[in-house]
Amino acid sequence: MNHVGHNVAVQITRRDVVKWTDHLLETLSPKTVRDSYLATARAAFSWAVDKIDLKLNPFAGIRVRLTKKLRTREKGFRLDEAQAILKASRAYKGSVKEHPKMTAAKQWCRSWRPIPGARRGDMPVARRGRPT
Structure with missing residues (x-):
């Protein structure tokens, strides 16, 4: 010491x-x-x-x-941040090798990120016919 x-x-x-x-x-x-x-x-x-x-x-x-x-700011995203995330998720284009359904799923999952409290692991399970 x-x-x-x-x-x-x-x-x-x-x-x-x-x-x-x-x-x-x-x-x-x-x-x-x-x-x-x-x-x-x-x-x-x-x-x-x-x-x-x-x-x-x-x-x-x-x-x-x-x-x-x-905390220097509130939890969650501001409106401009949420809009930027949504815009980027809609603009996602999969690779040539990626199946179109996978590309759509990635766009859909990313669009959930601005929702306060939404976790990445919860998003793929929240689909039609399954409780969220």
């Missing part, structure tokens, strides 16, 4: 861990720090407590709180 100034596991304190975490949060997202860096260090030190003569795990109990992302 270059940030601490030494690499002796026994000498690492909770204060060192907090400093290191704060240093990582300056450049990385809280989720990356929590799920990658802290999780790995916590697991390694837990192993050392179990298998080697390390007295305590300085990473135990250290948490990184995730904040909700601020």
Whole structure:
């Protein structure tokens, strides 16, 4: 741990861990720090407590709180975005090798994308004779 100034596991304190975490949060997202860096260090030190003569795990109990992302706009598409998607889906031309029914299905499926809440996997199943 270059940030601490030494690499002796026994000498690492909770204060060192907090400093290191704060240093990582300056450049990385809280989720990356929590799920990658802290999780790995916590697991390694837990192993050392179990298998080697390390007295305590300085990473135990250290948490990184995730904040909700601020939405800068509403969910879904604006009218101009939806129109652009529909226009592009209607303009789709399949390849020479593609069956005309497949081309039509691709045009039809893509036209559903502007509908709020529509997922890609739901679209092909929503056809005549099947409940949506």
